[in-house]
Amino acid sequence: MEWIYKIDDPLLETIFASFLIFLIIIIYTRIIGLRSFAKFTAYDFAFTIAIGSIISSILTSSTTLVHGAIAIASLLGLTFLFSFLQKKSSAISSLLSNKPLLLMDKDQILYDNLKKGRIEKSQLIAKLREANVLNFKQVEAVVLESTGDISVLHTSDKNIKLDKELLEEVRK
Known part of the structure; x- marks a missing residue:
């Protein structure tokens, strides 16, 4: 039955990390804005996939909470930077965004x-x-x-x- 549950599974750590990463994402989103989780461009899609992967790594204990929080902050920073560059340059905008x-x-x-x-x-x-x-x-x-x-x-x-x-x- 070890494929269902192992005695040494860090269940409390997972619950605690879930709570903390949830709070971290809310705080980051309040700072950067909801635009960070929108799906307007290819990089928005890539960002969402990467965030999911980081959260998964944190919750399965293969990445520390601090490391994951820094990775998420870095991705949010990149999203902010790319959206700023996209507003300033039509060339960058057309490179990053598909036209309808x-x-x-x-x-x-x-x-x-x-x-x-x-x-x-x-x-x-x-x-x-x-x-x-x-x-x-x-x-x-x-x-x-x-x-x-x-x-x-x-x-x-x-x-x-x-x-x-x-x-x-x-x-x-």
């Missing part, structure tokens, strides 16, 4: 863009259903966001027109 991709233009499915975004038609249709689209004619645009999410812009009122600014940065 138009998947549907009004009622027309853009099959070439589905292919570029590696999105199956069935996935697109599922997103339309999630957005309560009843008819393709309700669709103004469907966008594969830089985060990997799919946004469905639709209306039942044909008097409401889509603001062009909503598609400003979107690749056609």
